Amino acid sequence: MSTNLEIKAPVADPAAFRAKAQALATETVGTDDQVDTYFCVPSGRLKLRESSLSGAQLIPYLRPNDGGPRRADYQVISVPDPDGLKALLGEMLGVHRVVRKRREIWLVDNVRIHLDAVDDLGDFMELEAVFDGTPATEAEQQRKVAHLMKELGVDEGDLIATSYEALIG
Numbered sequence: 001m002s003t004n005l006e007i008k009a010p011v012a013d014p015a016a017f018r019a020k021a022q023a024l025a026t027e028t029v030g031t032d033d034q035v036d037t038y039f040c041v042p043s044g045r046l047k048l049r050e051s052s053l054s055g056a057q058l059i060p061y062l063r064p065n066d067g068g069p070r071r072a073d074y075q076v077i078s079v080p081d082p083d084g085l086k087a088l089l090g091e092m093l094g095v096h097r098v099v100r101k102r103r104e105i106w107l108v109d110n111v112r113i114h115l116d117a118v119d120d121l122g123d124f125m126e127l128e129a130v131f132d133g134t135p136a137t138e139a140e141q142q143r144k145v146a147h148l149m150k151e152l153g154v155d156e157g158d159l160i161a162t163s164y165e166a167l168i169g
Contacts, residue, residue, distance in 0.1 A: 002076065003133035005069050005141040007149065009158040011123040014115060018104065020152050021113045021125075025106035029053070032103045037086055038165040040094040045163065048079065048086050056082035067161040069127075069145045071138065097165040111144055113152070118164050125154065 011017045022028070033052040038045060044062040051057065061074035079085050100119040105112060114126040127148055129141040149156070160167070 001073050001133070003071060003073050003131055005129040005131065005138065005145055006063070006072055006126060007069050007145060007154070008124055008126045008160045008163075009154050010160070011115065011125050014117070014123045017115055017123075017125055017152065021104075021106045021115060024108050024148065024151055025113065026109055027107040029105035029107060029112075032105060034099075034101050034103055036099040036101075036165070037090075038096040038099070039089050040096045045165075046089075046093070047165075048082060048089065050082050055079075056085075058085065063163075065161045065166075067159040068156060069142055072128075073133070097168055099164045099168060101164070108148060109144075111141075111148060113148070116164075121164060121167055124160075124164075125152065 030053060032054070035050045037048045037050075039047070041060075044060060046058070046060045049057045049059055056079040058077040058079050059074055060077075061072050063072035063074075064070055102117045104115040107113070110130050112126075112128040112130070114124075114128070116124045116126065118124060127145050129145050131137045131141045
């Protein structure tokens, strides 16, 4: 299983945020057009992501709805036939929501910075610090995320506790 520590917040000025992210980045990944289809599940979340950069991936994950930096445990499973899987899971589980976004991605070491333009919602930023899931490493990731929040001008009071699919609802 993979683990990350993540935050999400609205962005009032995407151009200013982009400039800050580019200045901090150790690597630029690029722009990714994504369609996330969320399925109805009794706990956690299950989405099929169709990505212009990464292809199709099934991503089951567990993450609390907390405003502060929160841990997410997940798997990323490559999907060779996204249309077939989407139809099957839609029939079996039901589709909860579909989220479309354009995501700009930068890296600062192991932390991904996202600038998302989400259809019907607006502009948001995310930080995702990928780590091994151990408590000792989690404290280090908390520090990295807090530092990047400060550098990017994100206040803790701006953080959003839910996913895009919940915000669209």
